[in-house]
Amino acid sequence: QQQVRQSPQSLTVWEGETAILNCSYENSAFDYFPWYQQFPGEGPALLISILSVSDKKEDGRFTIFFNKREKKLSLHIADSQPGDSATYFCAASPGNYKPTFGKGTSLVVHP
């Protein structure tokens, strides 16, 4: 049973466009939602995160929109750059440990 689902599996956008990556979850106990970015040959690294008490979190070009009622969230990458090409993992956890990950979205940004 997959508790965290991500879509699409892969996404291609042009430089300057906004990339939208989606995530949904099933467990109502999840209250912390980090997004991790992984480049080839490296381990995942925290990009941005949100707590369930918030409905939006911004960090530069990266924004998380969170809908607790629908158990959905999305990561928006504004003004996408070729350097943003990576795999993005949505994760969720109850409290601050033992996160459950989604399968990831592979993003390609064409110049």
Next chain:
Amino acid sequence: DTTVKQNPRYKLARVGKPVNLICSQTMNHDTMYWYQKKPNQAPKLLLFYYDKILNREADTFEKFQSSRPNNSFCSLYIGSAGLEYSAMYLCASSRVGGALAETLYFGSGTRLTVL
């Protein structure tokens, strides 16, 4: 220094033979995790140490062992490797215990191939 190091980067093993993977961190983190990542699948939590206490997931309980002789070091042990163990193994660490959610710091992984 926020580095988690994993050795080796690539490992080849024979079916039925034991495998030992190594992870280290110098951030004095109290929690260390092991995840298994297969293509087109989500990273799957195998087990984690909180301080000296080992917690293994129910569905991988009998397949993986681990040891943590000190705060910085953690190993993952497979007693008898099967073809299904071929995967990327990711080690991560975090500081748990405060009110705020903490970041997981990942190593670059060990790619295990079982033949």
